[in-house]
Amino acid sequence: GRVVALIPAAGMGTRLGLPVPKAFVMLRERTLLQRSVSAALASGVVDQVVVIVPADLAAQIDAEYADRPEVTVTVGGAERSDSVRAGLAASGPDTELVLVHDAARALTPPALFADVVHALRDGARAVIPGLPVADTLKRVDTAETVLATPDRSELRAVGTPQGFTAELLRHAHSGGGDATDDAGLVEALGVPVQVVPGDPLAFKITTPFDLRMARLLLDES
Ligand code: CTP
Numbered sequence: 001g002r003v004v005a006l007i008p009a010a011g012m013g014t015r016l017g018l019p020v021p022k023a024f025v026m027l028r029e030r031t032l033l034q035r036s037v038s039a040a041l042a043s044g045v046v047d048q049v050v051v052i053v054p055a056d057l058a059a060q061i062d063a064e065y066a067d068r069p070e071v072t073v074t075v076g077g078a079e080r081s082d083s084v085r086a087g088l089a090a091s092g093p094d095t096e097l098v099l100v101h102d103a104a105r106a107l108t109p110p111a112l113f114a115d116v117v118h119a120l121r122d123g124a125r126a127v128i129p130g131l132p133v134a135d136t137l138k139r140v141d142t143a144e145t146v147l148a149t150p151d152r153s154e155l156r157a158v159g160t161p162q163g164f165t166a167e168l169l170r171h172a173h174s175g176g177g178d179a180t181d182d183a184g185l186v187e188a189l190g191v192p193v194q195v196v197p198g199d200p201l202a203f204k205i206t207t208p209f210d211l212r213m214a215r216l217l218l219d220e221s
Pocket residue numbers: 007008009010011012013014015016022023052076077078079080081082083084102103104105204205206
């Protein structure tokens with residue numbers, strides 16, 4: 001069956017604070033989005049990429065990928081989950097597996113896409129990459145008073161690509177609702193979500209510090 005990678009790139013990048021939407025910021029000669037599309041295709045496990053962009057950039061990005069039949073461009077929405085739903089609507093009815101991957105995770109190694117798809121092929125219906133957390137985490141109240149220290153060994157920092165059977169992800173998104181993490185909607189259905197080992201290079205470029213880190217990592221390679 002077909003594997004489709006949805007790449008939400010329709011956010012404004014408010015926390016990064018540059019004049020251009022985050023997915024269109026350059027990292028060396030290529031934008032974050034271009035890097036994420038290349039990684040998905042280089043994985044060898046993705047048949048179609050659906051790129052989800054801001055409305056005012058759709059014509060330009062569509063033209064950029066005009067000679068790539070495996071790349072489709074569609075317009076996103078106000079919240080990330082609206083953008084994922086737009087991507088689902090643009091995926092063919094013959095889609096068997098869907099990966100959702102933040103354009104902002106621009107240094108994600110292609111092998112991570114393959115790892116997620118392999119776990120789905122092994123029978124999981126929802127797969128997310130996760131890493132152990134290095135810092136001690138505290139639960140706090142609105143006054144920043146510590147309420148609890150969760151046991152770090154039970155916690156994972158999760159990212160993307162997140163993989164699902166197409167049927168499950170469509171069902172999870174059918175009720176609308178917002179979630180920064182698609183797996184959260186699947187959990188709400190009571191369906192098990194499997195964590196596979198993540199990769200630190202799949203970190204999300206969110207702040208100016210993250211962009212500096214990404215540029216330094218590229219300088220090093
Ligand atoms: N995204 C999207 N549609 C939205 C919001 C986010 O497609 N309405 C995408 C972003 O482009 C990004 C990914 O979802 O690739 C993860 O979101 P985030 O890191 O929060 O990016 P932004 O929303 O752009 O950043 P910020 O929250 O700082 O504005």
